[in-house]
Amino acid sequence: MSFNVVTFSVFLALLLLVTVMGFVASRWRRAADGDQLDEWALGGRTFGPLITWVLLGGDLYSAYTLIAIPAALFSMGAFGFYAIPNAVVLYALGFLFLPKLVSLAHRKGYVTLTDFVNDRFRSRPLSLAITITGLLATMPYLALQLVGLEVVLGALGIGGTAAGNWFLRDLPLLLAFGILAAYTYSSGLRAPALIAFVKDALVYIVVIAAVIYIPIKLGGFDSIFDAASKALADKPTTPKSGDPAVAVDPSVYMTLALGSGMAFFLYPHAITGVFASRGAKTVRRNMSLLPLYTVLLGLVALLGIMALAADIKPRDGNPQYAVPQLLAEMFPSWLTGVAFAAIAMSALVPAAIMAIAAGNLVSRNIYRTYSRRPVTAKRETLVSKIVSVLVKAGALAFVLTLDAKAAVNFQLLGGIWILQTLPTVLLGLFTNRLTSKCALMTGLLAGVAYGTWAAYGVKSATGGPFGGSTATPFFLSSPTYIAISALVLNCVIVAAGSLLARIFRTTKQPAPTEAAPPVGEPAGHSAG
Amino acid sequence: MTSHHAFLLARAPGIPPDSKESMMGETRERLPVRAARPLRLAVSGLLILIPVVLSLAVPLYQRSGPALIGIPFFYWFQMAMAILTAIATGTAYQLLYAGDTDEAEAA
Numbered sequence: 001m002s003f004n005v006v007t008f009s010v011f012l013a014l015l016l017l018v019t020v021m022g023f024v025a026s027r028w029r030r031a032a033d034g035d036q037l038d039e040w041a042l043g044g045r046t047f048g049p050l051i052t053w054v055l056l057g058g059d060l061y062s063a064y065t066l067i068a069i070p071a072a073l074f075s076m077g078a079f080g081f082y083a084i085p086n087a088v089v090l091y092a093l094g095f096l097f098l099p100k101l102v103s104l105a106h107r108k109g110y111v112t113l114t115d116f117v118n119d120r121f122r123s124r125p126l127s128l129a130i131t132i133t134g135l136l137a138t139m140p141y142l143a144l145q146l147v148g149l150e151v152v153l154g155a156l157g158i159g160g161t162a163a164g165n166w167f168l169r170d171l172p173l174l175l176a177f178g179i180l181a182a183y184t185y186s187s188g189l190r191a192p193a194l195i196a197f198v199k200d201a202l203v204y205i206v207v208i209a210a211v212i213y214i215p216i217k218l219g220g221f222d223s224i225f226d227a228a229s230k231a232l233a234d235k236p237t238t239p240k241s242g243d244p245a246v247a248v249d250p251s252v253y254m255t256l257a258l259g260s261g262m263a264f265f266l267y268p269h270a271i272t273g274v275f276a277s278r279g280a281k282t283v284r285r286n287m288s289l290l291p292l293y294t295v296l297l298g299l300v301a302l303l304g305i306m307a308l309a310a311d312i313k314p315r316d317g318n319p320q321y322a323v324p325q326l327l328a329e330m331f332p333s334w335l336t337g338v339a340f341a342a343i344a345m346s347a348l349v350p351a352a353i354m355a356i357a358a359g360n361l362v363s364r365n366i367y368r369t370y371s372r373r374p375v376t377a378k379r380e381t382l383v384s385k386i387v388s389v390l391v392k393a394g395a396l397a398f399v400l401t402l403d404a405k406a407a408v409n410f411q412l413l414g415g416i417w418i419l420q421t422l423p424t425v426l427l428g429l430f431t432n433r434l435t436s437k438c439a440l441m442t443g444l445l446a447g448v449a450y451g452t453w454a455a456y457g458v459k460s461a462t463g464g465p466f467g468g469s470t471a472t473p474f475f476l477s478s479p480t481y482i483a484i485s486a487l488v489l490n491c492v493i494v495a496a497g498s499l500l501a502r503i504f505r506t507t508k509q510p511a512p513t514e515a516a517p518p519v520g521e522p523a524g525h526s527a528g
Numbered sequence: 529m530t531s532h533h534a535f536l537l538a539r540a541p542g543i544p545p546d547s548k549e550s551m552m553g554e555t556r557e558r559l560p561v562r563a564a565r566p567l568r569l570a571v572s573g574l575l576i577l578i579p580v581v582l583s584l585a586v587p588l589y590q591r592s593g594p595a596l597i598g599i600p601f602f603y604w605f606q607m608a609m610a611i612l613t614a615i616a617t618g619t620a621y622q623l624l625y626a627g628d629t630d631e632a633e634a635a
Contacts, residue, residue, distance in 0.1 A: 084606040085583035088613045092580045095617045221598030243592045246602040250586035258584060281628045288617035294610035302603065 003157035007328070010337025011156060011344070014202070015176075018195045018345055022183030025190040035378040037111055040188035040385065041360050042276040045106060047193065049285050052277040054196035055189075055353070056286060057293055059273050060087070060264075061203065063148030063347035064141070066300055071319040073304030074312075077232045078248045081301055082257045087294040089261025095287040097429055098265060099280035106279060112357070113271045113425065114365040120428040123437040124369075129444055130421055131365040134268040135358055137414035141267070142354040143395040143407040147320075149176060149347040150399070152340050154315070155324035170400055176348070177396055181389045184352045188385075189276055192352040199349050202342035204296070206327075206335070211299045214306050214330050227309035245305075252470045255481035263419040263483065268357035269350060303327075351392070359388035409466040413455055416469070416483040420447035423487075423494045439497025447490030454482045565624070572620035579616055583609040 072080025
């Protein structure tokens with residue numbers, strides 16, 4: 001796309017503003033003892049409802065979301081809309097278990113989800129499994145935020161294929177991430193929390209402007225969906241029967257929404273946002289207000305349909321350019337600048353939170369746990385800060401050297417893997433039954449192994465592995481999201497293993513009371 | 529603990545925060561509290577479950593009409609479920625936790 005001076009100036013001014021905010025944030029709500037890990041990593045756990053709102057909004061509505069969801073609608077139609085029921089599931093589940101988790105975290109000083117699992121089960125292998133799963137799931141997510149930023153820079157006409165050599169091509173991205181790493185290092189979670197205010201405000205403005213302005217230009221939603229239906233009907237992937245605008249495979253759609261919804265709050269960056277809040281009340285209020293934000297997400301998703309109707313031809317045939325190009329075509333130059341700045345900030349905010357979350361997992365749950373000598377709080381914080389920079393460098397190297405497809409593959413696997421930690425977290429939080437350490441560990445490993453194997457078996461259009469995230473499991477006849485079939489397997493193992501452990505224990509040491517093994521809850525219980 | 533609804537909170541009354549038993553003992557401790565307001569709890573649970581079940585019942589809403597300002601049923605129904613979720617969790621919050629404070633729980 002061509003370079004526009006007005007668009008670029010507005011973009012640059014807004015990005016400079018948040019850069020200054022990122023550095024100033026270290027002085028915002030500063031605590032007395034800055035050496036403690038939860039000062040840097042969780043902003044001192046003092047965030048009230050409003051800050052928690054923008055911080056969790058920053059986690060959920062990332063650049064990858066803002067670009068990839070409409071891109072999915074643009075290229076595959078209604079299927080991409082599963083992000084909406086996914087959000088319904090995640091808030092309902094979050095309302096159920098996060099308040100209890102956050103009050104425990106405050107009382108016992110948990111910084112990561114592993115801290116909880118470690119405290120509850122006192123099992124090093126299980127804790128390590130949770131830590132590694134969290135790290136592996138976060139890294140590709142972080143890399144995809146970079147991909148989102150790359151798309152924005154490309155749409156602005158700076159960097160990308162426009163420049164000749166690799167250095168000029170990647171310079172804007174290197175610059176943006178260097179600055180991000182610097183202020184995350186110095187300000188910790190306070191930087192993304194403060195920037196998230198600006199990001200949220202800009203996203204609101206842009207989305208509301210887009211859903212009023214673009215339909216008027218395109219002749220209303222009636223003609224938008226008419227045109228989009230015609231465009232979708234031409235695609236080879238669309239079923240030939242019924243309205244192409246609402247064609248989805250119900251079992252795939254449902255399990256994707258359910259599985260990704262249940263997985264969301266197991267991601268380290270989501271947990272970081274939750275643990276930084278002031279307490280259970282703040283989290284509950286957020287879980288009851290944030291669903292309203294989903295309407296905005298639905299409108300963002302509809303931008304993909306509008307891009308279809310406007311007959312956008314995305315650059316290099318890459319559907320991720322559909323929305324940036326739609327906005328550039330429809331909006332006046334200055335508003336396009338605001339929109340691009342909003343998407344760029346939506347990459348920077350979650351990238352910072354993800355890097356902090358990964359840093360905490362490494363410093364607290366690997367470095368401190370496995371260090372021979374006692375680790376001071378100051379040293380723990382320093383390790384966290386350094387790792388936060390290293391993971392950003394790693395993600396950058398990943399994006400610059402490997403195909404973006406590799407990041408998407410890993411993110412797909414990460415989603416399958418992270419969901420396998422659900423039984424450990426939910427059962428550990430709410431019950432003493434079905435919580436044999438061995439059974440939970442075996443279930444997790446089996447779920448991860450099966451999920452990886454099943455995902456490997458899905459052929460892509462070019463015949464390679466990891467072609468998608470849905471397959472028909474051996475116990476069902478319709479295709480489902482692999483994470484869900486792996487979770488079913490995981491839960492069956494956890495239930496059976498825990499019951500066996502219980503029976504084994506009671507026969508070995510016959511206890512006068514509770515001789516009968518508990519009936520237990522059905523395996524699907526944790527999936528609720 | 530000042531609230532009446534310790535069943536969803538971490539600490540049961542009378543147990544020192546640092547004891548390992550606080551995790552183990554809580555399933556027993558929370559039962560009397562749960563029994564104290566069974567109706568409110570049941571209503572809240574049902575309220576939260578309704579939008580979740582409806583938004584996962586794909587065959588129910590997989591159709592074009594009736595459209596809302598030109599948006600097919602499939603799309604606006606799911607967005608309406610998001611609003612219903614906010615109403616449901618908001619009502620559950622009012623029914624069960626309205627008097628809570630962050631400090632009481634974080635103490």
